[in-house]
Amino acid sequence: MLRQYELVERVKSYDPDADEVLLNRAYVYTVQKHGSQKRASGDPYFSHPVEVAGLMTDLKLDQETIITALLHDTVEDTLATIGDIEANFGPEVARLVDGVTKLSKIDTMAETERAAENLRKFLLAMSEDIRVLLVKLADRLHNMRTLHFIRSPEKRARIARETMEIYAPLAERVGMYEYMREMQALAFEQLEPEAYATLTGRLEQLRSQDIGQVDSIALAIKQALAAAGMQVTVWGREKQPYSIWKKMAERHVSFDQVTDIMAFRVICDNEADCYRALGLLHTTWQFIPGRFKDYISTPKSNGYRSLHTALIYENSMRVEVQVRTGEMHRLNEFGLAAHWAYKQGEKPDGQVGWLRDLIEIVDASSDAEELLENTKMAIYQDRIFAFTPKGALFQLPKGSTAVDFAFAVHTDLGAHTVGAKINGRHMPLRTALNNGDVVEIIKGSSAEPQLSWLGFVITGKARAAIRRSVRARERAEVAGIGELLFDQLVERFPVKLGKKAIAAALERLNLDDEDDLMYAIGAAKLSDREVMEALVPGSTADLPTQPPQGQAISIKGLTPGMGYALAQCCHPVPGDRIVGLRVRDEGVQVHAIDCLELANGVDADWVDLSWGDRSQGAVGRIRTILYNRPGTLAEMATIFATNHANVMNIELTNRDDPFHTYEADLEVKDLAHLTRIVSALRASEAVAEAERI
Structure with a gap:
């Protein structure tokens, strides 16, 4: 564990103007607040925030971030409050600590809901200040390093799974590949212990058989480039067990069939030398078609830049080679953190545009399961590149469709999509895009997202937006049904009700507005008795509580x-x-x-x-299929009213544009009465089909 003076010296080494007194105060504060608390390892609890602060100094982050790292658990695990933090360390540190702090004491929530609410709060906080994410990733990395001390296998597995599904992908999305690789390795060891042990053993076996092979290949690459007058730095490494396991799963091959187990990096002075080195490598050794990727001219969304290729070395050995400049390598390994340290005090732009998509998902997701599902979709998939006709580049998950592309360009464009041209040809909206496709989206002013799109879109942003739109339409339709039922209910009163009665009813029912009231009535969340009593207290006193069926x-x-x-x-x-x-x-x-x-x-x-x-009082049920156009629901209601049928309940049961299916329970006199209503419905131009159920 870092001593107090060691931590301060680290910060002062790259930021001589840092407030030494404030750093010392934060160190002492976290030690005092955590007091005698212990971690699962038996170490003092304050060793954890100190180590997280040490990780932040490795990234050369500003003093507010270091102090936030020191204090990030005090509000959650001690008696300290955000107000205490602000009083002692200022509003900026208090805001950052609040962003990192989980929502605590939510005992009434299920585990999934609690995880989703924590994620929702965290995403919103990091959208305001990316340093919240940097501290959170360091916090998770150190927790993963000590995960093996936790006794409960179920808890270890839960934390490892959350790391693999949320935090490692987040680290990748902001370009912190060192963090990502270590998190994946530690989580993989917990989630797949047998596979981890087997792959680690096989790698150790290969290492003992081919002593120095990685160094000899790196030297051969360096000598080949030096012969052409290029001075470069080259080093190699074996791939991580998780990376190999993932490749085995994706390609459905055994360990012996995974040929590119070694990867090498070539560091050049400038971009021009990167392309020259690539050409020399391709003329010295045979390159593998389909494995070349140019992330220099077209960087990843997290700002990652490099040339990737795969070569066939001696004895048909395949090796992966990445070519980049020294500056690219620095930014690639630590991504946003390196960017922040380079432009201290400025908010990074460009690299975090995808955060806007995450915030849209937070706003559009209606429940915990949906938020977790859509967020994972947004951060945890391989990418492809597609272009607008004007050349704007968008990165999407593999398997994305034209609809996913439309929502990536703009939520409004996705909502009004009616067609798409891919590389100049009209194609179905469900068509999966390929790398380099040029996609032109065709809009319709009155178009709306369709429920059927959920069957093929794969991006979290598209799914969240579609669900939100469909829910809004359904709510409007249910509220329309509620208005019809409300009008019939109001007719039972001997006097006409005014706006004051409705306002008072909203207050008694704890509803915000009339739309909420109509929706509650249409969705059968309120009974006639509850609505009548809210409108005119005492009006239901003479009504039977549960009229026995059979009396009428x-x-x-x-x-x-x-x-x-x-x-x-x-x-x-x-x-x-x-x-x-x-x-x-x-x-x-x-x-x-x-x-x-x-x-x-x-x-x-x-x-x-x-x-x-x-x-009197018999209830018949009918099914009516209406054309989905303005006025058809009102036309059906008019037919019910004209034929003196009291609507007991009405429900939208199916939506299959351009048709909507409703089931209605009607109070009728007899079979002849019900038959007349069905006949009147069938005669209406608003109705496609009508039948008694």
Whole structure:
């Protein structure tokens, strides 16, 4: 563990103007606050924030970041508050510490919800200041280094999986490849211990058989370039076990079939020398087609720049070679952190444009599962490059479609997409894009995202935007249904209700506005009784709490006093031939004679029944398929009202543009009444199909 003076000396070595007094105070503060707390390893707890601060000094970050690293666990794990941090270390440090701090004490949330809320808070904080992410990544890296001290295998696996799915990809997206590789290696050891042990053993075996082979290949590359007058630095390394395991899984090959286990880096003085070195390598050794990538002319979204190629060395050995300048290498290994240190005090731009997509996903995701799913999609996939007709470059995950591209360009463009041209040809929207495709999106002013798009889009941004749009449309339609039901309910009052009554009802029901009220009614979240009582308190006093079914309808054939219920499977109405099923301890269920449930062999006595004189209050169910255009829902409601049918419930059951399917429960007098309503619906131009269920 770094001593107090060692940490201060590290900071002063690259930032002579750093406030030594403030750094010392932060070191002492974290030691005092964490006090006698211990880590799973048995070390004092304060050793962890001190080591995280040490990682930040390796990246030569500013003193506010170092102090944040020292204090990042004090609010979560001690009695310190954000107010205390601000009073002692200023508002900037307090803001950064708050961004890194998890949401604590959320005991009522499920594990997934808690993880999602922590992620939501973290993403929003790092969008404001990327240093929040840098501290968080260092925090996670040090925790992974000590993960083996945790006794619970389940907890180790959970932390390792979270690291592999969230934090390692985040490190990759901001170009911190050293952090990414170490996190992946440590997580892989926990998640796949047998595979890790096997691959580590095989690598050790190869190392013992080919002593010095990596050095000899690096020397051969250097000599080949020196012969052409180029002075370069070359070194090589074996790939990590996780990288090899991933390649084995992707290519469906064994360890012996993975040929490019070694990778080499060639460091040149300038860009021109990078391309010259590449040409010399390709003329000295055979290069493998399809494996060359130019990330210098077309950098990755995290700012990564390098030339990648693969060569066939002696004895058909395949080796991977990366060619870059010294400055590129510095930025590539530590990405945004290196950029921040180089332009201290300025916010990095360009490299973090993808953060805007993450924030859109946070805004659009409605629940924990959706947020976690979409965020992983946004940060954890291999990339392709596609262009607009004007040459603007966009990076997308492999397998992305024209719709994914449209949303990547702009959310509004994606929302109004009606077609796409790929390399000048009209292609289906579900077409997967290839590297280098030129994509032209065709807009429609009245177009909207379609639910069916979720079947083929793969980017988190597109999925979140589509779901948000579909939810908004569904909410509007449900609210429209609620308005119809509300109008019928208001007609029951002897006087006309004013705006004041509705405002008071909103307050009593704890709703924000009328739209929320209509949605709650349409979605059956509020009963008629609750709405009426909220509108006019006391108006339901004389209404029966649960009107017994059968009082308004008389049925012949029942023993006097015997209870009955109209079956919900067939919704019989007067005029249907009916039969009763006497179920022990449950009374009699009244079914239409042609009900499909009667063929299921119900264990009950059959009772011959017929309708009596009273028939008010029977409920029939109909299915109506409307054309999806303005006014059709109102047309259906008008038909119900004209035919004096009281709407008990109505629900949107299917959306298959250009049709919407509704199921409605209507209070009718008899079969003839219900038949007239179905006939009127079928005669309407707003209705494609109508039938009784």
